[in-house]
Every structure is written in C-alpha cells, then in structure tokens.
Amino acid sequence: MPENTRTTEDPPAPVESPVLSRYEQRGIEPVPEADRQGNPLDLFWVWFAANLSILGIPLGVTLVALGMNVWQALLVAALGAFGSFALVGVISIAGRRGGAPSLTLSRATFGVRGNIGPTLVSLASRLGWETVNTATGAFALLSLSALLLGTNPDAKQTPVLALVCIAIFVGCTVAVSGMGHAFLVTVQKWATWIFGGLNVLVGAYLVSTVDWSAVASTPAGPISAVIIGVGTIAAGTGIGWANAGADMSRYQSGRVRAGALVASASAGAGIPLVFIIGLGSLLAAGDSSLAAAGDPVAAVRSLLPSWVAVPYLVTAFGGLLLSNHLSVYSAGLTTLTLGFRIKRVYAVVLDVVVTTLGAIYFILISDSFYGPFITFISLLAVPITAWVGVFVVDMIGRRRYDADALMDLSRSSRYWYRGGVEWRATASWAVAIVVGFLFSTARVSEAEVWFTGALADTWIGSNGLAWVATLVVAGALYAALGGVRAGRATKEA
Template identity: 70%
Template sequence: MTRGDVTTSGLEGALETRGIEPVPEVERRGHPMQLFWVWFAANISILGLPLGATLVAIQGLAFWQAAIVALLGSVGSFAIVGAVSIAGRRGGAPGLTLSRAVFGVRGNAGPTLVSLVSRLGWETVNTTTAAFALLSLCTIVFGTASEAKAAPALTIACIAVFVVCTVIVSGLGHRVLVAVQRWATWVFGALNVVVAVALVAIVDWHAVGSAPPASVGAMIAGVGTIAAGTGIGWANASADMSRYQAPTVRAGALVASAAAGAGIPLVLLISLGALLSAGDPTLAQAGDPVAAIRVMLPAWMAVPYLVAAFGGLLLSNHLSVYSAGLTTLTLGIRVKRVYAVVLDVVVTTIGAIYFMLVADGFYTPFITFISLLAVPITAWVGVFVVDLARRPRYDPDALMDTGRSSGYWYRHGMEPRALTAWGLAIVVGYQFVTAGEGEHAWFAGVFADSWPGTNGLGWVITFAVAAGLYALLGSPERR
C-alpha cells in the first residue's frame, strides 16, 4: 500500500501529533459544546459590523429587515457548516481528506488547492487587519507613527506578534485550540459587549425608525450576502474540528452547535452594524472598517476597542490556520502538522508585509479575489453534501492510500462524475459574477447583470447546479 501522507500518533499532552489520518474511535471523546465555543469564538470579530452596514447602506433594508436577514443568513449558512461537520464525526478525518472519497485521491487535488488558497487569503486579511489595529494601539499608547509605511520596523513587529500568537495555539493543535477558544471567548466577548454599548449610544434612532422597508427581493439578496460572507467560507473546514467528536454524537447536535455558536455573535454584530449605518452610511463604504469604527467611538474607548478587534481576529485566525495546516498535508506536502502550520503562516506573513508596506491598496482587490474563490468552494460543498447524504461510512485505509491500490482510486485516481459536477457548476457560477467594481471590473460573466448576479447570488446557483448535477449523474459504490 502506498501512503502519500505523514502519519503520526494522536495527541501527546498539549501537542497534537496526529496529521490527517483518521482518528480511532476510542480517541473520539468530543461533544457538541466544544464546537459551540469554537464557532462562537471564530465569529466574535468586530468585522461583523460592516456586513450589517452593507445591508442598510447599500441594499436599502430597514433595520428590522436587516435583523431578519442576519438571522437567516448567518444561522442558515452555519447550519450548512454543521451539516458538513457530520462527515468529520463519521470518518474521523479532516474535510478535504474525506473529500478524497468523493473526487478520488488525485481528483481531490483541485478542491484541496482551492481551499488552501482561500484559507491563506483570509488569513492574510486577518493578519493585515489585526496588524493595523495593533499599529493604531501603539500610536495611542506610545505615540508612534500611525502609517504603516512610516514605521516599517514597527509594522513588521505588529505582524509578527499576531503571527506568533496564532502559531502558539494552532501549532499545538486541537486540544489547546478548543480550550483557548472557549476561555478567550469570555474575555474578548466581554470587550465586544463594552464596545457595542458605546456604539449603541451613538445610533441615530430617528433614522432607524423612519427608514422605509425594502422589497422582499432585496431581503433575499441580503440573505445571500450574509451567507456568502459568513458560513459558506467555513464549510470546508468544519470536519477538521468535528473529527474528534464521539461517534454517539447526534447529527442534529452538530448542526445546532455550529448554527447557534456562530449565529449568536453574528446576529448581534450584524444587527448593530445595521443600526449604525441607518444614520451614517460611511461604515459600509470604508476601505479599513477597523479604523472607520474607531472614529465613531469616544476617545476613551479606542484602547478597549482595538484590543477587542485584535482578539476577535486572532480567535478567527486560530481556526483558519489549524485548518490550513491540515489542508496542506492533504495536498501532499510531507511534513508534520505543526510544520505545515508554520509553512502556512510564513506565506500569510509575507502577504501581510507586502500589502502593508509595498502595495497602495489592499481590501477591495483582495476581497474580490477571495470572493471569486467562493464559487469553486460552494461547488465543492454541493457535491460533498450530496455524497454525504448517501455515504454510510468512509474507508480509513483507502483515505490514506494515494496509490493505485486505494479504494478511492476510481479512474486514474479521479471520480469523473464528481469532478464533472464540480467543474460545470464553477463555469455556470462564474457567469453570475463580476470581479472588480464599475469601470475597474476586469471580469464579468454573461449573466452578471441579471438579478442573481447583481445581488451576489451566484454562489446559490453554483450550489444548486453542483448538487443537482451530481445527484443526477449518480455516484460510485460506497466504501
């Protein structure tokens, strides 16, 4: 049997030494409340506020509509995350490793690469944003330069602090990550509450009460916007955390832990962003949302706000980097898991340095790039979920065997029906996408000007095509 991955034993003390090999059932002792705290912590970032601002300032929703949209979009999308995490409990392996059973041990390289690039991209966003927050904090406390390019050494130090804090937790692995996410939620969650109270005090309540409601169509588009900006991006990472869940854990409990864990903070933050934007639309248009929110606050709130922003981004990055390390191993890079984590953060560190010290702009073009990756990721979710509904189990030996003897070799290492559904869904999905804004758009699909296209619902069509086509084409014999 050909083994294409580094395999080690599981958890040794605080350090997780297991790679991507399935966790034996005797070592799966997790429970849904662990995942509740993991998802809660990953979504208490203050950056949920600009999402809510977008619903009001750009899509024209009244506050009560935005609150409903926040509930449906965030809870609904993380219910999908919870559904995908069922695969982790069932197979005991990371999501992209389990994906080998669907696409073949070679065919899975495409979805895995897309997932890794997406994770690295969002980690670069987190690192850059957190470094800006820390740089602002240094300006307040020590009187240093506020511009990154005016203080390159300090900027690199700010990036390094965030990266080191990320590696300490993500490198140690699952046990430490679960514990840190739980307890840090109380600390940074409390800070976010303090910041939220200060922000509520400046809400223009007259503007909130007098805003006319938008159409039902605008609300539907809003749900799509929130779902794409929250849960959909986490779906391919969900099984990475649930692989330690006990086999007796019910599927419904996994769905509920993700939907409630992420939904509670997201609904509150998105709704607050909608309240703020009712009287001041600048938050939705800000290139640097962290700085835009700081301007709204009284001077005495600047320090706790920046600490809360830094902490929220760090908690999100812990989970993303941990997942990226496992995805790197699935791609075939033969290193230990902890070294895969270090390799991933080296890439995001270089990216953050470039965007802070070299490039003239960052958020708009980079978020556009990340948004484009949402199409192939959603196509993967569509195929994977249909397969999960039909698959009773995963073969642990076949998952780790990347040679011709693997039970998931199929045809030349690829499963044609899954890859066909995935590829065609991507092509269709991109026809509803525009990359860039206005005159600066560098790509526009054939149906980009249609109602689904202009309202950012291309990912919904992508999911429907991928799931529907794969269901029609059929699937291989389950192993």
C-alpha cells in the same frame, strides 16, 4: 468474559484528557474511535470564538449601503449567518463518521487525484482569510500603539513597527494553532467569554452614540436588496468555512447526533455574527458616512474616545486572532492533504509564512484593502459551494469511510477510481463552477471590475445568487450521474 465486558467491581476505565503541554501529534490520518471524546458544546465554543471578528462590521455596513434598514439588515444577518453555518454543521457530520479532516474525506468523493482541485481552492480560501486577519490585526495593533505610546499609526511611515505588529499577531497564532486540537478547543472556549464580554461592552457604548432618529427614518429597501444581502452574508461567513467543517468534528464521539452538530455550528457562529453585523448596520444607519467609508473598521474607531478606543482595539485584535487560530489549524491540515510529507506543526508554520508575506504586501505596498477583500470572498464562494453540493450528495449514500484508503495515494487505493479521479464528482464540480461564474460579477468598485459573467444581468446574477445556482447545479448533476449510489457501491469497511 468478552474483552469489552465490565463487572460492577471493575474500576472505571480511565478517560483520556487533553494534554495541553504538548502539541497534537496526529496529522490528517483518521482519529481512532477510542480517541473521539468530543461533544457538540466543544464545537459551539470553537465556532463562537472564530466569529467574534470585527470584520463583521463592514458586512453590516454593506447591508445598509445596499439600501436596507436596520430591521431588514438583522433579518438578512440571521438568515445568512445561521443558514450558511448550518452547511458547516452538515459537513461536520462527515467528520464524525470518518474521523478525518474535510478535504481528506473528500478523497473518497473525488478520488485521490481528483481531490487536488478542491483542496487547492480550500487552501486558497484559508490563506486569503488568514492574510486578511493578519493585516487587520496588525492595523489594530498600530492604532493601539498610537493611542498608548504616541507612535505614528500609518504603517507606510513606520514600516519597522508595522512588521513588529505582524510578527506579534503571527506569533500568537502559531502558539495556539501549532499546539493542536485540544489546546485550540480550550483556548477558544475561555477566550469566548473574555472577548465576547469586551464586544458587549464596546457594543453598548457604540449603541449609545447612535442617532436613533436617523435609524428610525431609514426606509425599507426592496426585496432584491434583501436577497442580495443574504447571499453577501452567506458568502462572507459560513460558505468560507464550509470545507473546514470536519476539521474540528473529527474528534466528536460517534454517539453525537447529526442534528446536534448542525445546531452547534449554526448557533455557535450565528449568535456573534448577528450581533456584530447588526451593530455595523445600526452604526451605518445612524451615520451615513460609514457606508461610504473605504475602511469602516477604522471609521468606527474614529468615532470613539480614547478610553473606549483601547478596549475596542483590544477586542478587534482578540477576535481576529481567535478566527485565525481555527483558520491556520485548518489550513495546516489542508496542506497535508495535498501530499506534503511533513508534521502538522510544520504545515502550520509553512502556511503562516505565506500569509505573513501577504499581510506585508497589504500593509506596506497595497493602497486598497477592503474592496479586494469583498471581491475575493465572493469569488471563492463559487468553487467552495460547488464542492459542498457534490460532497453533501455523496454523504447521503456514504455512511463510512475506509481509513486506510483515505491515506493511500497509490493505484491500489480503494479511492483511486479511474486514473485517481472520480469523474462524476469532478465533472459535476467543474461544470457547477463554470455555471456559477457565468452568473457572477467580480466588482471591486464602480471603476474596477475584474470580469462580468455572460448571465450576470439575469435575475439570479443581479440578485447575488450565483453561489446558490452553483450549489444546486453541483448537487443535482452529481445526483443525476449516480452520486448517491457512488458512496454505497464503495462498500467501506
């Protein structure tokens, strides 16, 4: 009888269940077929939880500041969030095929050395988001302590308390991210119900305070504002997560359909984002002072009585923590892809140390926070979308990844190419980045502009479509250079 054949008398094969009492031993090496038992619903909860963050409120306020009314803002939020996370879902397909994290699979596209550039960009993105999450989470705890214990909410006046708040947030992050995939999926699922419910309760109260006459009288903005808004939301949400798509989907069963992976990411993230971004835009439309606030999150807190402020701050802390869980887990895998020969859990700790130092700087030293945050995510959208353009074109022709070659960094690797670099992919990525920055303006405020690209005043640049130009140029150039054939020619086993 063939080895895999069963009779009706055979007992059912045992199904491995997640062991939540020990951390994930696997690093970036591809997951064996037998261990891929995941389903799209797992990913739905993971992405839903990761996007319950109150950082969506400033994005909603930004849409109103661009001149849109609430209905336009809701449309823009839906297009930007659902659309950008559909890209995350597309990258997830590669994770199901290869069973490895996104940037590890990217070695097959760029070469084991050529992949270092995209990996560094991805790590910078993850560390940046984690620093923002940690700093904002600590601010939420400081405000909560002020309400419940009467302490001073000013971090610079209470530096020891601020450090304690950072340590609490970091400790909660490592407790989940360090444990690994199975534990992370379970925590994200159940936390979604808890913090999702709190978001609804707090949101209901905030809606009841809105000046509906002011909302109704807000005129519609120009189509240019809508176009810019879609780009802003896409850059601030799904684009930042695109190169992490395969990090969670690597445990998905080979039987899962590609469309289900796209839908799980798009809907899982899109639903909470539209709710939170829409809430931010509604509040800003009802109170014009929010659009001019330097810290819209703190400004919203000032509108609340204490009995609502407490659940608001708890919700804020929880949502930021859920986002950070996934980001730190992904950053740990990305760190290992750079060639660090350490256990995954140690990579998580290393990344958390970096983001803790960044959070300390933001909270205790820096005088500005959200301005650089928006500028930061806008700039990183360019190299990330350039990577997406090349990687997706490569996926068209590549159905399998050689597991051994992905882990082989020597000259004998199938993915060594020439000098460790796949020049067509790397050149397309680099050219697209240059094009993207030519259309970009790095503006922190009216008085502070980091740089202005030579084509920033064109229709593409002035409408915030630098990331779209980057995506199109990267994919088109790589395709023209034979990118689709590159995957087929490798003859993966």
